[in-house]
Amino acid sequence: MSNVATPTNRVESFALNGVFAAISFALLAALPFATRSGPDKSGWWTQPWTMPLIALTVLCIGNAVTLFLAGRDLMANRPTGDEVAAARAAIFGWFRPIEFFAYFLGYIWLLGRAGYFLSTALFIQFLLFRVGLRQRKWIVAGLAAALALTAIFRWGLGIWVPTADLYGLFPDAMRKFASKWF
Amino acid sequence: MDFLLLGLEQLARWDVALSMVAGAVIGVIVGAIPGAGAAVTIAILLPTTFAMDPLVGITLLLGVYCGSAYGCAIPAVLINTPGSPVAVLTAVEAYPMTMRGEGRRAMSIAYSSSFVGGIVAVAAMIFLTRPLAEFASRFGSAEFAMVALFALVLVVVGHVGQRVEAAAALSFGLFLATVGVDRAFNTQRFTFDHTFLMSGMPLVPVVIGLFAMSQAIVQMTDRSGPSPQHKLTGRFFDGFFEIFRYPVTLFGSSAFGVMCGILPGVGEFLAQQVSYTVAKRFARTRDQFGKGSPEGIIVSEATNNAVPPAAFIPMLALGIPGEELTAMMLAVFLVHNVIPGPQLFIDRPEFVAGLYTTLLLMNVVIIVFLMVATRWIALVATVEKRFVGAMILTLALVGTYATNYRLSDPLLALCFGFLGYVLRRHKWPVTPVLLGLVMGPIVEGRFRQALGTANGDFSVFVARPISAAMVIAIVVLIGLAIRGEWKRRKPLEEWQINAD
Structure with missing residues (x-):
């Protein structure tokens, strides 16, 4: 509006x-x-x-x-x-969106490295910081939103995302768990 | 009766029923968040429905579509900010009532008028779509080509005051539709040898870019902050039956909404504005309009909610979408190999029956949900816009990247997001781009077919009565539009002469 x-x-x-x-x-x-x-x-x-x-x-x-x-x-x-x-x-x-779009590309890059939940949480926190929402309640809201999105898309709809490089560092059972749910 | 029973049988499926409830709930909530809205939500949900059964996926999106039309009244009543531009007149009438301590009454009038508008439109859809489809079964390629062209002309003419811009946006959409391999000759058009463009301009990244990403940027750069919310006072059921004190206004507005929904390019906003202007002149309580008139809310909400189901009439019968949301729905239909048009009623009667029943019951589900949950939904109306923007941009990933896992899709979405943002900043219409993209192949295919069968003889378009009538209508519409634009620009010329 x-x-x-x-x-x-x-x-x-x-x-x-x-x-x-x-x-x-x-x-x-x-x-x-x-x-x-x-x-x-x-x-x-x-x-x-x-x-x-x-x-x-x-x-x-x-x-x-x-x-x-x-x-x-x-x-x-x-x-x-x-x-x-x-x-x-x-x-x-006019070029203001480019800044946000660059973050979005960073988010895609991070997805293959840190997994859906962590990259989403970091992306949201970063965006909220950049737009000036820096109080504790926004940090909590951003984390809750990342968790909710993970629940909807990964647990609920089963959207596939590439296995994160980070999960390769985990012990086998934990890696499987993280790859499946996060 | 058999047809309705067939529809109820479809609705008895748990997945259809669940998607109806989920869609309705999501729709009401996003409708109540200023800046979110149905277009953004459907754009994001669109790719997730591709993996679903057609009726399930379409029901989910229909729920969002219908639910948001109800939900956008909530911030209009509470904070004087419509959830979407179509509720702007609801805000004009409902907010003064809230200030007078009649917030609950205003809310219930809005809900019940929306309900009646929605039910009238679904009834119109049930009774009109099939006859229209049967009539259209006599159409040849020339008629379909002319109906499609007529729809495109209406889209442009409907953008009063921005017709040139709308024509440019529509033709850009038509151009985008030509990108890819031309099926007739197997040659490339504007692909510049990029393989990802060979199969044409992918719809989902374009839709997400134009509608979701651009809106996300607008929201994130908006520093206006949340509006203060007024507490809902008064009795909730006061207004539910009050609407029947104004039967002419209620059913007249609903009927007008249906008419506008059927006509491509008119849309809820224009329908509501015209309906309100007419009611302001002839309504029983016209002197109260603008000061918190229940009749004004009835006009606004009944018209608004009658448009979406009515927009399905030409889409189902002829395969022609009238506005951005039905264009997105058409994309979902096509992905699921459900081809709208006369043949759909013969080949897939269970699907059509399921759609009718779903739309009918959807209104009941939404109104029940609103009666139970309004006080909690009201809380989301004041969510910080920048937070909403960040959420939209985050959600855009699922639609653009996580569907095909091609980097070209998000890059394309970013380009269209940038275009959408620039267009929004300059108040250029965005919807015609999408309509052009969706309608382009239909128009081109039908024209080629019609001219091919007539060996290039253009008289094929005036040789048959329906097609000839369409040609006349198109010429008259274009003539009236040019005259209207000329008159609109004239004051500038006169002002210029004076300045010189």
Whole structure:
């Protein structure tokens, strides 16, 4: 809901429309290299490139229209210095998800090394720390959540995860137990 | 009668009954958590249902779908924050009642209106789907192609004020649907020789990225903190039968919700807004609207809850999903080799009967659960958003990586998560991307088939009455949409002239 309440910065919108338009035109330009024609005897309507061509053309037109409208709005009412500065900050904000997504990749990497429960518990604790939830109650809630997820997905639904390298260090019985349940 | 008995027989299976209860409980709880919601939950649960029996998996997701429609009223009543945007008008009407010490009355009005809306919609589904499917059995490829195109046009037109953006998003989804090996000629399209793209753009990572991961980031970066919760006061059963004092509003809103559910692209939000606007003009207590009107809650909740079951009517009869949740459901159907359309009623009557009965009883299960557990569910309404975001991102692993154990899937989900986040930040519609992705193969296949049989003669689309009527409807809709957009943009032009 929070994103709905935030007013869109016009300069940021223009930049985003520009990026979308550039990507869509690049995809359209790649069409001849990324698709091949079928036999000549079949009509153009059956060709493998027909549907991507139609979809990408509409995409390019849509993005060109939004880019034009955003540009016209900026030309009619020049952005203030504050607006440009806010847009710059907002554009950097686009990359905020990358930080979290990097943690997510780390979580996947850890899964094969520490097992589902431990990697999930560490991932949740790390995320909660990064988003500012650092009190004891959140640490406990994060651990409880990791345990609950393990119970649902490993014990309940039996979701398979690769055997963790860490469990190889355990005695045989304990390794089997940990591999099966955690 | 035999059909209903067949449905009850399906429901007597312990796994179906269990998934119905589990789905309903999960749905109500996630509906009550602002920012979680049905789309995110279904996106995460989607891959776990692939291993289940079709009816069990679909029942679980249906429970989430229906339960969340009830649950989102809880934070609307308690903290003036709708569990999902569709309950925004419930908050407008219910919260003032809570402030007056009538929280329980508002809650029970919301529940019972939701119940009536849901039951009316399921009844409509039972009576309308089969005739529609029988009618559709006369369709050829040209008719199906035009119905699918009509649905896509409706999706775009339904995004009032954002039609250009919706058209771009939809066409992006249609483009994504073309990625992979083209079955007709066995040639690659936009795979760039990556083997993981050969079988097409995998739906699950796209759905999880667009709906769950992007929402997780939005939640984790939200520093607004939990809203203060008001204590529920008043008598719980006060409002349960009060709704029948406004029969026209109750059944009119439900019927309107059904109509909007049947039309692709309209969705709960728009249905509720239009229904509320109309009721505000004609309702018996219209002067009370906006100040805590029970009739206002009835309009909002009855319309909201009538939409989801009604959205199944075109999906089951024609195989055309109208919004993101039915698009996800269609994916589940296809994974289980259940092909919606006229043939489904002939080949799998037990499945359809089971679905009807489940939906009907689902509403009863949910209302009973809410009557028993509202006070505890209310506690989750104020969960810290950043915690919810962290949980969503954690859960996304199961859906993206633990399904196929391919690193390409989470990477793809991350890309779509990034796209979804940027789109959400700019209030661009996300749903048309998914609808385009799901509908793309249907549209392309039907068009190829229709034109192939007519040797490329485009008059095939106007040669038969149903198809011709669809063509006219599409042209009229596009014309009206362009006119509407032109009028909407005009004030800007006039303002510009003045500025110059």
